[in-house]
Each structure stands twice: as structure tokens, then as C-alpha cells.
Amino acid sequence: MNIVILEDDLSLNNTMVMVLELYKHKVSSYNNGKELLENLCENVDLYLLDINVPHINGLEVAKIIHQKNSQAQIIMVSADQSLSSLKDAYRYGCLDFIKKPFHIEELLIKLERVNLPTKDEDIYSYQGIQLLVESNSLTKNEKTFIDLLIKNRTHIVTYDAIHSTVFNWEYATGSSSNALRSLVRRLRLKMKDDIIQTISSQGYLIK
Numbered sequence: 001m002n003i004v005i006l007e008d009d010l011s012l013n014n015t016m017v018m019v020l021e022l023y024k025h026k027v028s029s030y031n032n033g034k035e036l037l038e039n040l041c042e043n044v045d046l047y048l049l050d051i052n053v054p055h056i057n058g059l060e061v062a063k064i065i066h067q068k069n070s071q072a073q074i075i076m077v078s079a080d081q082s083l084s085s086l087k088d089a090y091r092y093g094c095l096d097f098i099k100k101p102f103h104i105e106e107l108l109i110k111l112e113r114v115n116l117p118t119k120d121e122d123i124y125s126y127q128g129i130q131l132l133v134e135s136n137s138l139t140k141n142e143k144t145f146i147d148l149l150i151k152n153r154t155h156i157v158t159y160d161a162i163h164s165t166v167f168n169w170e171y172a173t174g175s176s177s178n179a180l181r182s183l184v185r186r187l188r189l190k191m192k193d194d195i196i197q198t199i200s201s202q203g204y205l206i207k
């Protein structure tokens with residue numbers, strides 16, 4: 001299952017990602033609503049959304065997702081269970097509501113109740129690279145990153161070159177490094193094969 005997590009508690013976010021990946025799910029995670037919406041794509045089976053997150057809260061994110069795709073499947077994960085929040089969540093297509101704090105086993109039980117459409121796995125392509133999603137689901141930054149790697153095939157593309165070309169930053173910062181790692185992790189999940197090689201302390205190389 002392709003799952004998107006919106007959770008600003010870093011520890012909980014990491015735990016959810018780790019457990020879901022152990023169960024062979026493909027997971028993308030975000031800690032604020034604005035970043036999730038900027039990377040919104042079609043090939044998502046389930047959204048796990050916290051309500052109280054920075055920039056754009058989870059209810060607004062659910063509303064926008066529901067407007068774009070009324071069939072999107074959403075589970076809210078939040079300590080906020082006020083009647084108004086519950087009402088809005090279900091109005092925006094929420095399937096279920098998990099109250100914090102919760103046992104991770106509860107989340108796994110909820111996932112078993114998610115009904116996925118039956119479909120054969122299709123393989124798509126972008127610039128000759130095989131993808132598990134259609135190329136139009138790649139973000140602008142993901143495409144720019146792939147183009148940069150292909151243009152410099154067999155050569156290491158340095159962190160500085162990536163930050164400059166992909167993010168338009170003159171030099172690497174802590175924030176830009178985190179954004180790059182997040183981009184690479186999401187992109188690897190969209191690729192049929194793991195062909196992006198990390199060269200420690202230098203940059204990335206496409207196999």
C-alpha cells in the first residue's frame with residue numbers, strides 16, 4: 001500500500017514510517033501540511049493525517065485532498081477529537097479516527113480495514129527510468145533531480161550542485177540537506193529499482 005503520513009511529532013513520524021515499511025508498505029512522510037500539498041500525487045492508497053500540524057492543518061489538507069479526489073482514503077490520527085473536528089474530518093472523506101496516544105497495533109488493525117481497488121501493477125517510465133507511478137505524479141523537484149543525475153551519468157553529482165539546481169540555494173544548509181534527503185527517499189519509493197546511489201559526504205550517483 002502507498003501511504004502518506006502527515007505528523008509533526010518527529011519521533012512518532014519515524015516510528016510510523018519504520019513499522020509500516022516493515023510491513024512492506026511504501027511510505028512518504030511530512031511534518032507540515034504545506035509540504036505535503038506541494039508534493040501531492042495521485043498514486044496514494046491512504047493518507048494518515050494529524051490535525052495540529054504547522055502551516056496548513058490536517059483538516060484543511062484532508063479537505064483539499066478530498067476536493068481533488070473524492071475517492072481518497074483518509075484516516076485522521078490526532079489528540080483533537082472535538083465534535084467539530086470529527087464532523088469536518090468525516091465530511092472530508094475520513095474513513096476512521098485514531099486518538100493519540102495510541103498503540104501501533106491499533107494502526108495496523110485499522111489498515112486491515114482499508115479496501116483497495118483491485119489492479120495490476122503497471123510500470124511507467126521517465127527518461128528511460130522505470131517507475132511504479134505515472135511520470136506526471138513526479139514533482140518538479142524530483143524531475144529536476146532525475147534530469148541532473150542522468151545528465152551526469154557515471155559521475156557523482158555533488159550536494160552543492162543539487163542544492164543549486166534543484167532547490168535554487170547557493171549553498172547547503174541544515175534545512176536544505178533535510179529537504180534533499182526527504183526528496184531522495186520519496187523518489188526511491190516511486191522507482192521500480194533502487195538506482196540512486198548515495199556517495200557518503202559527496203553526493204549522489206545514478207547506477
